[in-house]
Amino acid sequence: MTVETPERAGINVPDREGLYASMFRMRRFEERAYELFLQNHIHGTMHLGLGQEAVAAGVAAALRPDDYSLGTYRGHNHIIARGAPLDRVMAELFGRATGLCKGKGGSMHLTSVDHGAYGSYAIVGAHLPIACGIAWSSKVRGTDQVTVCFFGDGATNIGAFHEALNLAVVWRLPVVFVCENNLYMEFTPIGSVTAVVHPAGDRAPAYSLPSVVVDGNDVEAVYGATAPAVAAARAGEGPALLEMLTYRYSGHSRTDPGAYRPAGELDQWKERDPIAAFRRRLTETRADMDRLERMEADVEREVAEAVESSLNAPQPDPDDLLTDVFASNETRWRT
Amino acid sequence: MPEVTYLEAVRDGMREEMRRDESVYILGEDVGVYGGAFKVTAGFQEEFGESRVIDTPLSESAIVGAAIGSALLGQRPIAEMQFADFIACAFDQIVNMAAKLHYRNGMAVPMVIRGPSGAGTHGGPFHSQSPEGWFAHTPGLKVVVPSTPYDAKGLMKAAVRDDDPVIYFEHKFLYRRIKSEVPEEDYTVPIGKADVKRSGEDMSILTYGAMVHQSLTAAEQLAGEGVDMEVVDLRTILPLDRTAILDSVKKTGKALVVTEDTLSYGVGAEVAAIISQDAFEYLDGPVTRVAAPDTPVPYAPPLEDAFLPNAEKIAAAARQLAAY
Ligand SMILES: Cc1ncc(C[n+]2csc(CCOP(=O)(O)OP(=O)(O)O)c2C)c(N)n1
Ligand SMILES: [Mg+2]
Numbered sequence: 001m002t003v004e005t006p007e008r009a010g011i012n013v014p015d016r017e018g019l020y021a022s023m024f025r026m027r028r029f030e031e032r033a034y035e036l037f038l039q040n041h042i043h044g045t046m047h048l049g050l051g052q053e054a055v056a057a058g059v060a061a062a063l064r065p066d067d068y069s070l071g072t073y074r075g076h077n078h079i080i081a082r083g084a085p086l087d088r089v090m091a092e093l094f095g096r097a098t099g100l101c102k103g104k105g106g107s108m109h110l111t112s113v114d115h116g117a118y119g120s121y122a123i124v125g126a127h128l129p130i131a132c133g134i135a136w137s138s139k140v141r142g143t144d145q146v147t148v149c150f151f152g153d154g155a156t157n158i159g160a161f162h163e164a165l166n167l168a169v170v171w172r173l174p175v176v177f178v179c180e181n182n183l184y185m186e187f188t189p190i191g192s193v194t195a196v197v198h199p200a201g202d203r204a205p206a207y208s209l210p211s212v213v214v215d216g217n218d219v220e221a222v223y224g225a226t227a228p229a230v231a232a233a234r235a236g237e238g239p240a241l242l243e244m245l246t247y248r249y250s251g252h253s254r255t256d257p258g259a260y261r262p263a264g265e266l267d268q269w270k271e272r273d274p275i276a277a278f279r280r281r282l283t284e285t286r287a288d289m290d291r292l293e294r295m296e297a298d299v300e301r302e303v304a305e306a307v308e309s310s311l312n313a314p315q316p317d318p319d320d321l322l323t324d325v326f327a328s329n330e331t332r333w334r335t
Numbered sequence: 336m337p338e339v340t341y342l343e344a345v346r347d348g349m350r351e352e353m354r355r356d357e358s359v360y361i362l363g364e365d366v367g368v369y370g371g372a373f374k375v376t377a378g379f380q381e382e383f384g385e386s387r388v389i390d391t392p393l394s395e396s397a398i399v400g401a402a403i404g405s406a407l408l409g410q411r412p413i414a415e416m417q418f419a420d421f422i423a424c425a426f427d428q429i430v431n432m433a434a435k436l437h438y439r440n441g442m443a444v445p446m447v448i449r450g451p452s453g454a455g456t457h458g459g460p461f462h463s464q465s466p467e468g469w470f471a472h473t474p475g476l477k478v479v480v481p482s483t484p485y486d487a488k489g490l491m492k493a494a495v496r497d498d499d500p501v502i503y504f505e506h507k508f509l510y511r512r513i514k515s516e517v518p519e520e521d522y523t524v525p526i527g528k529a530d531v532k533r534s535g536e537d538m539s540i541l542t543y544g545a546m547v548h549q550s551l552t553a554a555e556q557l558a559g560e561g562v563d564m565e566v567v568d569l570r571t572i573l574p575l576d577r578t579a580i581l582d583s584v585k586k587t588g589k590a591l592v593v594t595e596d597t598l599s600y601g602v603g604a605e606v607a608a609i610i611s612q613d614a615f616e617y618l619d620g621p622v623t624r625v626a627a628p629d630t631p632v633p634y635a636p637p638l639e640d641a642f643l644p645n646a647e648k649i650a651a652a653a654r655q656l657a658a659y
Contacts, residue, residue: 106459158396318638325629325631
């Protein structure tokens with residue numbers, strides 16, 4: 001198992017400042033969302049991807065706008081990376097009528113078909129076979145669209161993961177599986193319940209599925225590993241799996257202080273913060289820092305506007321409870 | 336008698352059974368070191384060790400399948416589903432394996448599958464469902480849905496001691512909101528027995544789970560309006576206590592069936608059918624149902640409020656039926 005670096009993959013990241021801004025956008029969105037959660041503007045629970053931004057950003061940068069992606073309940077990053085407007089994402093977290101799912105789903109169900117983002121899934125593993133079906137459809141329609149499926153390390157122990165990997169190879173599907181290995185399922189270290197060291201990467205060979213383990217906190221490495229996998233899938237050469245090593249800063253969900261993690265682990269990972277590290281690297285390599293700072297300011301404005309508009313957005317009409325059960329809205333079951 | 340929360344009652348029931356019987360063990364995601372996502376098994380691994388409180392991979396099908404296998408050889412597993420919604424991932428093991436092993440081959444499957452069900456916490460479509468109807472339709476299973484700490488503990492003990500697979504749904508909204516006295520001495524609540532939580536003469540509410548509390552509140556409102564309501568807590572969904580249902584309805588002549596689960600093809604439909612068929616001559620009004628509409632459970636609070644039956648909706652239906 002090798003850890004891929006962008007140099008070895010021979011990839012030039014096209015827009016480094018843009019890649020940075022993409023991560024920064026996720027970070028600021030979630031930091032604000034968490035504050036708003038603590039102020040009870042966001043209900044139920046919420047799963048943050050703070051610390052994991054490089055994965056979504058690097059993968060999405062390797063996609064075309066017409067490619068498909070599927071994410072998880074820890075999915076703010078996944079949907080934001082595809083370009084979903086922050087105001088509609090935030091409004092969904094608030095449960096407002098203007099949200100991406102009209103308030104019916106909330107944080108765990110973010111979907112933006114306009115951006116190729118075919119849903120977030122909170123039944124762990126359920127979306128891997130669905131990703132296969134989406135990829136199959138591209139194949140049948142004769143398009144060269146690629147499907148990317150994000151999932152966690154915990155998901156590799158459910159049957160659907162194994163069924164999907166096998167199917168993807170047997171059908172030679174244009175799908176790229178992206179495992180965000182953040183070392184934990186919810187509160188249990190993945191290593192304590194998994195037969196192999198790399199929960200996704202070590203399983204892939206059993207299905208003849210090409211796989212790479214990647215430094216998921218290095219956005220250029222992520223891009224560098226994803227771009228060739230996507231290119232191969234697009235060229236009809238079949239699926240691939242990428243295991244991204246990363247770490248979530250927050251607990252699993254709102255009530256979890258993360259006390260089960262060994263002392264010092266979080267701090268070690270924070271030293272390798274994907275955003276701070278990349279910013280340093282950009283400075284050192286004389287990127288266009290003026291442009292980068294303008295982008296940061298734009299993000300701050302966009303996030304502030306998203307919050308403002310969500311606070312003022314209308315609540316869903318209680319009657320809308322009964323709509324959308326069927327695709328044909330006229331077909332009402334019984335009310 | 337000590338006062339305990341509903342959650343503590345579930346916990347105490349399991350703990351006492353594990354102390355009593357070495358063959359009882361727990362398996363599930365995060366149940367051991369962490370003590371469970373809702374902390375129901377907090378302290379268990381310290382007391383009973385890693386071989387009796389097992390942290391499993393994220394593998395619902397394997398959790399239930401392995402529980403079945405060990406139950407065939409005489410262990411008494413309690414398998415936790417972190418949310419009842421995820422039980423769908425173990426559906427085949429439950430409805431085709433656990434439910435039919437004894438009928439097919441005479442092999443008993445003494446096991447409990449438990450998990451938090453129900454809405455009211457803004458959990459959205461995958462963390463709020465009431466899946467009891469899925470399993471109530473499967474012969475060979477037993478399904479219990481306690482509403483109080485007393486019943487939660489007593490039904491847990493009965494479920495563990497039962498020789499059949501018991502699906503035990505605990506309502507997550509009640510976990511820390513309901514607290515009452517529970518005896519310290521050993522007792523069980525028999526599976527298959529309903530309980531009259533409030534006796535009355537004018538109308539029967541047949542319900543279970545969190546809706547028992549909403550129904551009791553509605554009954555108080557109606558009492559002020561001169562309608563004396565009886566609230567029958569079914570407690571067990573499968574097998575249903577037909578006698579208790581019919582006794583109550585024959586006495587009052589009016590039946591209001593209340594479920595948090597969606598309206599169609601559910602427990603409410605079965606209860607209504609039993610009443611219509613076997614208490615027909617006693618009825619002074621149509622068997623009436625209050626249930627969630629036939630939709631998934633939405634996230635946004637105004638939508639979830641519209642979805643959930645509550646005391647007001649129950650009282651409104653009761654007034655109509657009383658006036659019939
Ligand atoms: C089928 C199923 N089982 C259990 C859960 C409860 N649950 C939610 S997230 C999670 C851990 C998932 O871990 P991982 O795949 O590593 O994702 P992460 O949260 O670390 O991003 C569990 C057990 C679920 N949502 N679905
Ligand atoms: Mg994980």
